Amino acid sequence: MSAVNAVISRKAVRHNFKRIKSIVKTSRVISVLKANAYGHGVLEMARILVDSDAFGVARLEEALELRNADFTTPILLMEGFFNTADIEVLIEHDIQTVIHSLEQVSQLEAFAKAHSTLTANLKVWLKIDTGMNRLGIAPSQLDEALARINTLGFVDSKINFMTHFSCADDLDNCFTSEQMSQFYTLVEPHDGELTLANSAGIIAWPDSHADWVRPGLLLYGCSPMLNRIGEQDDFIAAMTLSTSVIAIKPLAKGENVGYGAHWKTERDTQLAVIAIGYGDGYPRHAKAGTPVLINGNRYPIVGRVSMDMVTVDLGNEHQVSCGDPVIMWGPQLPVEEIAQWSDTICYELILQLTSRVDIKFVE
């Protein structure tokens, strides 16, 4: 048993998946399992989410991990392949791919030339850049991309279309509407199935649901929306991160705490030292005041987060003892709140836990 534990509730994940289905109704669901299922453990998450219509990953090695574990669910490589040699692997393992640039179309053509007798049916999703300006072909390249892909015998002739939102977490930002309307206008003359929505699209932009949605964060029970938590939209945080109290010490008014003498007691008090730090992936930038939960009560972190320890101000009226469990985040202490205290996003927190943390699944 390690000092720091991340317990993942299968029941919560199942609930979140059902909740997504109930919101999107008829749209099919690509469960996004990239980055080790946002730090939760990809194979176990794939088992729980085996009813997904597809799995979404960023990297070829993530897709292969699923295939090597015998998952037969369709897999979409959302970042696309990186070189011509990858195309053979995609075909061999029946992995669908995003095409986001004309350079990739050229790589497909080169592959076709080198394998002229190949009879495959590579499924392709053409990603159109509607303003995120990251991956995606420019709208002006759409006709050329389609015409060139359509001449390739080993590519499925039914091409699907995709775009990605840059501001969907912000309900007041009309750029999402602009992205949607540009995308729908561009694909209108064509036949393929459509996908636009990430988690924020699912919650906040019903017009984006289309044929397929691509939830990541919501599966894990967290909210992608600014200043909201998953619970407000009936999602349940799947992960509870916890440690324990390893020391309690009295301090007089005016004493320094931690590296850099960053924090000073304003009254006589008692301090709990807890066994977690940035060596476990807890954010070093968590500010003084960031809450932890001990025996159902919130206490503030004080002083700097160190590699293996965090100090917590208990005051003088507490019932805390050495060995008591401490919850760093979970359903009762939203990770979205900890992210705010740490000037980051909950995505980063849940997936930056280190190998020192024991991840365990419970029913």
Ligand SMILES: Cc1ncc(COP(=O)(O)O)c(C=O)c1O
């Ligand atoms: C292309 C694409 N689709 C869907 C997602 C899932 O996003 P979210 O976790 O916000 O649902 C991501 C994640 O970054 C992504 O890159």
